């Protein structure tokens with residue numbers, strides 16, 4: 001397959017990891033004589049503008065015509081964290097573009113790459129892309145939130161409660177910026193986790209799926225996920241699969257601290273799914289209503305505290321790589 005790679009790099013992602021990966025891949029593209037053009041995202045939101053411009057002028061859908069064409073296929077290659085890819089995919093979704101993308105992880109969490117079996121090593125991920133003769137169909141989560149009227153797509157997960165509060169607190173923490181300078185950003189993440197394990201209160205939610213209603217008086221973590229991982233490699237839903245057109249919802253109830261720590265130990269041992277405080281549902285469509293304002297997160301991008309009446313469905317996205 002002949003490509004023209006349009007490489008969109010977020011150098012700020014992963015506390016500078018995006019820059020390192022971007023440099024490595026651009027050197028590789030030059031050395032191996034691949035046709036390519038580089039684009040650097042210079043501020044938050046710029047990645048969306050670049051993606052939109054490319055979609056309007058350069059990128060092509062993958063269809064019978066482009067399959068047969070002798071011309072190099074113009075393929076977008078995103079280098080950054082989960083948040084960068086999230087923004088690009090959302091721009092395409094907003095403008096109704098159905099375009100294949102490729103991705104090389106350069107963030108700190110890189111859950112999407114983990115979830116679809118794309119190497120976390122940039123060079124290996126690069127060859128997984130270059131050697132693939134065609135894109136793979138990957139499931140994504142479409143969310144439609146009625147209270148604030150927000151819609152979008154997530155590649156990894158959408159959470160209400162604990163996970164979202166952790167992301168928000170870590171992002172707000174001034175310590176993070178300091179620690180990131182020394183590549184210790186994960187310390188600020190761990191300190192947010194510890195703080196919120198103690199302070200996050202249980203909140204009522206109603207879940208509707210497969211024609212049934214489930215009510216939780218004190219939900220603590222409520223995450224709809226497309227693949228097993230969240231929070232940088234924690235396999236919260238080991239049964240989830242990104243190549244299946246279904247979503248997995250995980251609800252953990254607020255339980256006393258000693259039980260919670262036991263559940264965390266079980267999580268580390270991957271035996272948490274047997275706990276009676278861990279609830280799991282699978283469906284291709286589900287609705288969650290949460291009336292007490294909570295933080296939300298979609299692929300690690302924060303939704304400010306709000307009530308939620310959110311419906312999740314699925315959508316296909318073509319991702320260029322081979323396992």
Ligand SMILES: Nc1ncnc2c1ncn2[C@@H]1O[C@H](COP(=O)(O)OP(=O)(O)OP(=O)(O)O)[C@@H](O)[C@H]1O
Pocket residue numbers: 010011012013014015041042043044045046047080081082083084085087106107108109110111300301
């Ligand atoms: N040049 C830039 N400077 C600062 N922020 C940027 C820049 N370009 C894009 N962004 C913003 O960075 C965010 C995405 O960051 P991303 O999630 O990729 O990195 P990360 O948070 O370090 O990685 P991870 O999600 O794996 O922890 C998006 O909200 C995007 O708008």
